[in-house]
Amino acid sequence: MQRFNRLIQSTTTATTKAHWTPFRLFTTEAESTRPGYAPGFAPPPNSRDTPKLSSKRRNLGTSLPSHLGNASQRTAAETTSPKKHHREELRTRRHQYAQELLEKHGRREAAAAAKRMLNQEKIEAVRAELIKEQEEQKALEDEVVSMLSLNATESLADTRTKRDATRVANRLQFEANQKESRLKLISKLYASTENFVTLDNLDERVDAVVKTKQQLPYAGSLHELLSAQSVDRAEIEKRKEMLKEAVGL
Structure with a gap:
């Protein structure tokens, strides 16, 4: 029984190999020679073996029979058969x-x-x-x-x-404006030369500021001066300006 089963299995395997391998080889070899298709691929169904000729309008100069100029000189009277007469x-x-x-x-x-x-x-x-x-x-x-x-x-x-x-006009106007501005500054500077603070008159300027209005309360700092109730705001601003002028700020 086992021998019979092995025989059937070997026969089936051989049949399968014999069926598939030659078919693939035959298909590849047959279809690879067909023009226009890749090797191993069959052409589409209902395809033509040869390309279809395009039906264009014929050229009458070349499509008519070439023996028109050499027509037979026989006449219909020479024929005796009705069929031949009709064909003629x-x-x-x-x-x-x-x-x-x-x-x-x-x-x-x-x-x-x-x-x-x-x-x-x-x-x-x-x-x-x-x-x-x-x-x-x-x-x-x-x-x-x-x-x-x-x-x-x-x-x-x-x-x-x-x-x-x-x-040119703009440049001349600009230079004139600059000259006028410098002249005004020089005139103002010349008018205030007597109030300049230098190293020579620094002590005198400070003493003059300190001696003015001794009746005001003494303040050790600017914060104390601002916090004092007996000093009005105008006097504080005036004292600040005098100090700045004395120092040269």
């Missing part, structure tokens, strides 16, 4: 239609060529006219630009002259 008439009629079609095609081609030539001449004429208009427009623009450039140059020169004159 059909062939004659077919060649006649083909010849008429070729003539119409030739006339259409000639008309199309003449129309193309006329259109090309019109295009060249319009192009030459456009080029001429562009050249005239460019010449006019250059003339206007040159005129504007001259006016702009003159305006720029006038602007620079006015600006320089304004700068």
Whole structure:
């Protein structure tokens, strides 16, 4: 029984390998040679083996039979069979239609060529006219630009002259204002020279400040002076100014 089971298992394994491995190899080898698809991939369903030809309008000059000019000289009277007579008439009629079609095609081609030539001449004429208009427009623009450039140059020169004159006037006015300010300061300084505090008169200035209004209460510091009830605010401010002036602040 065990031998039978091993035999079945080995047979199944061999069948599986024999079924899958050749199929993969066959698929890869077969599909890898198909143009337009990657190796190992099948083409889409309902796909064509060859590309579809585009159905464009045929060229009548090359698509008609080439033996129209060498048509047989046999007539319908030479034939005796009704079928041959009918086929001969059909062939004659077919060649006649083909010849008429070729003539119409030739006339259409000639008309199309003449129309193309006329259109090309019109295009060249319009192009030459456009080029001429562009050249005239460019010449006019250059003339206007040159005129504007001259006016702009003159305006720029006038602007620079006015600006320089304004700068000179402003500088002179500033210097005059500075001179006047310095003169006022010097005059004020000269008027107050007698009140200057120097090392020579420092003691005299301090004694004069101390001796003024001895009736005021003595205060050891500015805080005590401000806290005193008998001293008004105006007197305190006056004493502070005198001290600052004595010290030179």
